[in-house]
Amino acid sequence: MARTFHTVGVVGLGTMGAGIAEVFARAGLSVIGVEVDAAALERGRDNLRRSTERAVARGRMTPGERDDILARVGFTGALADLRDADLVVEAIPEVMDYKRALFADLDRVCRPDAVLATNTSSLSVTAIAAFTSRPGQVVGMHFFNPAPVMRLVEVVGTVVTEDGLTADVAELARRVGKTPVTVGDRAGFVVNRLLLGYLNHAVTLLERGVAAKDDIDTAMKTGAGLPMGPFTLLDLIGLDVSHEICEVLFQETRDRVHAPAPLLRELVTAGLLGRKSGRGFHDHAGAPRPPAS
Numbered sequence: 001m002a003r004t005f006h007t008v009g010v011v012g013l014g015t016m017g018a019g020i021a022e023v024f025a026r027a028g029l030s031v032i033g034v035e036v037d038a039a040a041l042e043r044g045r046d047n048l049r050r051s052t053e054r055a056v057a058r059g060r061m062t063p064g065e066r067d068d069i070l071a072r073v074g075f076t077g078a079l080a081d082l083r084d085a086d087l088v089v090e091a092i093p094e095v096m097d098y099k100r101a102l103f104a105d106l107d108r109v110c111r112p113d114a115v116l117a118t119n120t121s122s123l124s125v126t127a128i129a130a131f132t133s134r135p136g137q138v139v140g141m142h143f144f145n146p147a148p149v150m151r152l153v154e155v156v157g158t159v160v161t162e163d164g165l166t167a168d169v170a171e172l173a174r175r176v177g178k179t180p181v182t183v184g185d186r187a188g189f190v191v192n193r194l195l196l197g198y199l200n201h202a203v204t205l206l207e208r209g210v211a212a213k214d215d216i217d218t219a220m221k222t223g224a225g226l227p228m229g230p231f232t233l234l235d236l237i238g239l240d241v242s243h244e245i246c247e248v249l250f251q252e253t254r255d256r257v258h259a260p261a262p263l264l265r266e267l268v269t270a271g272l273l274g275r276k277s278g279r280g281f282h283d284h285a286g287a288p289r290p291p292a293s
C-alpha cells in the first residue's frame, strides 16, 4: 500500500531547510523544524518569515495564507519532537560526520516506519542510509535553490531502498507542487553532475582571461537562454557549497572538469561566499540579503 505523509520534520533550517519547510507547509502538511540551538532556530524562523513576506509583498500570497503557513510550522531544538513524523528531511551542512551522528539519532527517535530523507547535494545516500538500522527506508530528496520556487526534486533511491518507496516519495513531491525525477545514487545525481562542471568551467574561462565575468554572465543569459549567468548562479548557490560539490564530484569522476578552479578555492578561502556573505563573484552588499544558511 502506498505511504501517505502528513507530518514532516525538517532538520536544519538554513537557506535550503527553511525553503523546504515552506514548501511542505504551503501544501498543507504539518512541519516540525529542528535546529541545533536557539540562535539557529531563530534564524530559521526568520528565513521562513522573510520568504513568505516576500510572497505577500509580490501579491502571490495573502497575509492570511502566510499566517496559516507559519502556523503549520513548529520550531524546536529537540530531535525527540520528531517522534510522530512520517518523514524527516535532513538539510544540514554537507559533512559526512554530521550526517552520521544525525541519522543515528533520527533512527533512535523516529517511529520505526518513518522515512528518513537527505537533501544532500553530492554525498552518498547509500552511505548515509548505512548509519541507520533502516537503510531500506532512507532516500534522497534533493531540492533546488530557491526551494519554494524551483520545481524539481531529485528522488534518490539506493540498492537497498524498499520497493515502492521512491514512487511514494515522488508522489509526495507532486503533491507539494514539485516535479520529481527518480535518479540513482551517483555523486551529484543529474543536475549537479551536469551543472557544476559547467559552472566550474566558467571560472576557468574567467581565469584564462577569455572574457570578463559580466560578459560571461550576459552571454549565457542572452545567448543560451538561462535565467542567470554562471557567476550570478554560483553566488546564489554559495561558493563554498559549489566548491564542496566540485570536490566530491572530482573524487568520484576524476574528470578534470570537476577539479575545483583555483579562483573558486581562493574566493572561498577569503570568505567571499556569494550572496550569503554579501560578496562573491559579484558584490551583493546593497542587495536584500537572502535567508541565512
Ligand code: 3HC
Pocket (backbone or CB within 6 Å): 051, 054, 055, 058, 060, 120, 121, 143, 144, 145, 146, 147, 148, 149, 150, 192, 195, 227, 228, 233, 237, 241, 290
Ligand atoms: N526565496 C524565495 N523566493 C524567491 C527567491 C528566494 N531566494 N528568489 C526569487 N524568488 C521568487 C520571487 O519571489 C518570484 O516569485 P513570484 O514569481 O511568485 O513573484 C520568483 O522567484 C522570480 O523572482 P524574481 O522575479 O526576483 O527573479 P527572477 O525572475 O530572476 O527569478 C530565480 C529568480 C527563480 C532564482 C531565477 O533567476 C532562476 O531560476 N535562477 C536559476 C536558479 C537555479 O538554477 N537554481 C538551482 C541551483 S543548483 C541547486 O540548488 C542544487 C544545490 O544542490 C546546490
